[in-house]
Amino acid sequence: MKEKKEDRRISRTRRLMHEALMALIVEKGYEEVTVQDILDRADVGRSTFYAHYRDKDELLLSSFEHLRTLFEVQQQAIFAARRTGRAPELNIVLELFRHTGEHHRLYKAIAGKRSGEMIRKYLYRYLYNLLIGPHTEMMKQRTTPPVPVEVTTHHLVSSLLSLITWWLDNNMPYPPEKMDEIFRRLSTPTLEAAFGRRAEEIITSEYSAGSVIAFYSQFIDRGCCPDK
Amino acid sequence: MKEKKEDRRISRTRRLMHEALMALIVEKGYEEVTVQDILDRADVGRSTFYAHYRDKDELLLSSFEHLRTLFEVQQQAIFAARRTGRAPELNIVLELFRHTGEHHRLYKAIAGKRSGEMIRKYLYRYLYNLLIGPHTEMMKQRTTPPVPVEVTTHHLVSSLLSLITWWLDNNMPYPPEKMDEIFRRLSTPTLEAAFGRRAEEIITSEYSAGSVIAFYSQFIDRGCCPDK
């Protein structure tokens, strides 16, 4: 259980380099940042950098992985708390916005419009697994919805990603709860249409407790548009 | 009216360089392509390249601008034809998919997943102007829809862009007509929800003749969700 003590110098150097990279991304955009810039800003020797990371990308990735772990630990805590008392169902999208808001400085550098292609793809894959991953086997259904399932999932993930980046790039003008509501309003009717079902009972208070995906899988569990 | 005759050598060199870039993007992805690669592939002198373009980006941009002009000329021809006989209303999204499909080799290099950050932003701006641009002044309405107008427009444009790139990256498994239908199915209910209106009359045959945006502006012309 005990964490192995890490050399103070290591954590210090890593922290300096991460801070430098984040500041530089906000200033000139990720693509424009050079390893040289990071060395100058962090005041760290050249060989030291390469002792820790293979290149720029790996440094950025490790920043993201750190946040990712933080998020997942936090979610598991909430999940555990759910077992104890009767807590409301987990809304993963809302939690995601909250977590992003809490670390908005880092996420703005990592996911904002000044970030690069590489992290965009990484984020897409992460969100895909988060939203769609647990329900992939359910997708192998034989009914043919009006919109192909792959298109719907792609659309859903892209929407969330673009919504998050918009939020960050515009200095988070609304609270996470409002963003979650917006995402629900934008995506839920789309899901209905994609699966060819009527929408009445979806935009209701009953739904607001769950996640979009909870409802998504509900669609599929019922065999997809059973009343059509 | 007469086009100024361009030196044969110029068009030849430009063509060679464009072809080289497109082939290389498909092979290794835009970011990975170097000017050196282009020179080798096109069999063109170094100084010749820089006599035409400042850098990689400008070369790619000029490819896109060429396609853009082609599309716009074609659309104006259709628009002109509409005056003569009674032709169906212009569906800009359908036309966009048709045009993309006709030049799918080029668009796959330019807009596909192997393309770069820079062209993505350019494409976003272009689609934004195409879809939202003509209706910007209509957006300055005083009613407060459930989802902020900027978010809805951003979501709409991102959706179309991600749908187009998905189509290209997956070797266009459906015809443009189907893609237009998919986009309509995905975006129309979202627009309703965003503007807080009931959806009944939207997914109807009457609508299928027009463009999403035609309907979008219809929302706004009526003052946004008047029956709520």
Added chain:
DNA sequence: TCTTTTATCGAACACCGTGTGTGATAAAAA
């Protein structure tokens, strides 16, 4: 056809960022 114009070539150049390797040094851990 002959002349003029000019696009291309190729070679050289300085510049900058990258990634690797070295032994010396200082700071942490034991």
Added chain:
DNA sequence: TTTTTATCACACACGGTGTTCGATAAAAGA
């Protein structure tokens, strides 16, 4: 204190960039 090791400064080869220049060849113009 002794041992371990992370950091440092410096040097190096490599590769891509963007510029310059005179020579050459291929167009355009008469």
